[in-house]
Amino acid sequence: MRARLFHADGVIPGDGVPFLDGAVVVSQTGAIVEVGKATDVLPRHAELNVERIRGVVFPGLINAHTHVELSAMRGKVPGGAGFVPWVERLVTTRPELDESEVDEAVERSARDLARYGTAAVGEVTNALSAVGALARNGIGGWIFHEVFGVDRAQVMKRIEGARSERAERFASWPTTDLAYAPAPHTLYTTHPDAVRELLANARNEGLVTSLHLAEHPAERSALESGEGPLMGWYQQRLGLDPAKLTWPHLSPVAFAEQLGALDPRVLLVHLADARPEELDRVAEKGSPVVLCPRSNLYIESRLPPLLAMIERGIEPALGTDSLASNASLDVLAEARALADRFPGVPAADLVTMATWNGAQALSRPDLGRFAPGTQPGVLAVEGKLAAGQGPAHFLLANVSKDRRWLVRRAKIETPTLPSFS
Numbered sequence: 001m002r003a004r005l006f007h008a009d010g011v012i013p014g015d016g017v018p019f020l021d022g023a024v025v026v027s028q029t030g031a032i033v034e035v036g037k038a039t040d041v042l043p044r045h046a047e048l049n050v051e052r053i054r055g056v057v058f059p060g061l062i063n064a065h066t067h068v069e070l071s072a073m074r075g076k077v078p079g080g081a082g083f084v085p086w087v088e089r090l091v092t093t094r095p096e097l098d099e100s101e102v103d104e105a106v107e108r109s110a111r112d113l114a115r116y117g118t119a120a121v122g123e124v125t126n127a128l129s130a131v132g133a134l135a136r137n138g139i140g141g142w143i144f145h146e147v148f149g150v151d152r153a154q155v156m157k158r159i160e161g162a163r164s165e166r167a168e169r170f171a172s173w174p175t176t177d178l179a180y181a182p183a184p185h186t187l188y189t190t191h192p193d194a195v196r197e198l199l200a201n202a203r204n205e206g207l208v209t210s211l212h213l214a215e216h217p218a219e220r221s222a223l224e225s226g227e228g229p230l231m232g233w234y235q236q237r238l239g240l241d242p243a244k245l246t247w248p249h250l251s252p253v254a255f256a257e258q259l260g261a262l263d264p265r266v267l268l269v270h271l272a273d274a275r276p277e278e279l280d281r282v283a284e285k286g287s288p289v290v291l292c293p294r295s296n297l298y299i300e301s302r303l304p305p306l307l308a309m310i311e312r313g314i315e316p317a318l319g320t321d322s323l324a325s326n327a328s329l330d331v332l333a334e335a336r337a338l339a340d341r342f343p344g345v346p347a348a349d350l351v352t353m354a355t356w357n358g359a360q361a362l363s364r365p366d367l368g369r370f371a372p373g374t375q376p377g378v379l380a381v382e383g384k385l386a387a388g389q390g391p392a393h394f395l396l397a398n399v400s401k402d403r404r405w406l407v408r409r410a411k412i413e414t415p416t417l418p419s420f421s
């Protein structure tokens, strides 16, 4: 492969303002060499063949929160009744799936992610089932190995177990492009001491980790007062007497802060139920925020407080959550869902959420933007921009159109991998 020069009607750089009539030069190794107005860039690279793109070019997308592992649950978990009925159905249906069904669905999703133009994910997993499929499809990012359990002794053992499980199953981890970190599930399903331990370990090892936080009102009423719909669920599902559980009597974000979870390397996922004073703390601490609007709409018929976040300078990333609560794993469809419901937010900002904000949340400055030296992958959506239409607006108006990889990120061949079911 030699260096390539793309001259496009519109360029979306990911970390800057999109512009018309732009050019991107990519080295033979897939690194961005230069990006700018075509009139500036083209004369400097007269030796290269110009590939003319009628449409827009943009960097590989970042799906900062997903559970590819749950792909076989597609269409099996009805939404709209709130989190507790949803999760109850999820945990009762999941064991009924057979292994081949799970594997096939995971493979299909990993291929779909690549087809949507995904460069990296934040994959939250219990069984590490999607690691091989993601690697084979050239998708990088983080594998967040979820730990939960409200029984202190049991969950502390599980933290140890997660370590050895990883070592055992991945004598050779498939790719350096996918990093691994244990992660607490939520503050109401993971014992506080375990949350503290997981966060401390992540900090000491320089890892990014992830936490579902302030997703729904049931979480708040449990943490703030030990009441609400989760109490019955603890009793029925886990056989626990809610009266014997101890609750912090703090808001989700205040409790997260007390446990050390407000940290630039801990992804706060959802915040759909976060209150203004909680968003103030998140903004002050510089926590990366990941929104999954289509999942929140599906489960709770609720949207994250995007405008209140933007007002406070929070720059959220986007994620799809799983196919148990979403129609697809296409992160650009999340940006489009927000565009439809928050028409005042510029399209360019929404595309940045699906690219550069995601890359920053995952601590991957090499992805999500066209900047010299980065290797984000280059995508195109072809078509004619309307008069006065910006490139990001065009992209969001055409989320259902095919996306073409002009430059793919390197696929990792994993011939020696065992099956990761």
Ligand SMILES: [Zn+2]
Pocket (backbone or CB within 6 Å): 065, 066, 067, 124, 212, 269, 321, 322
């Ligand atoms: Zn999730």
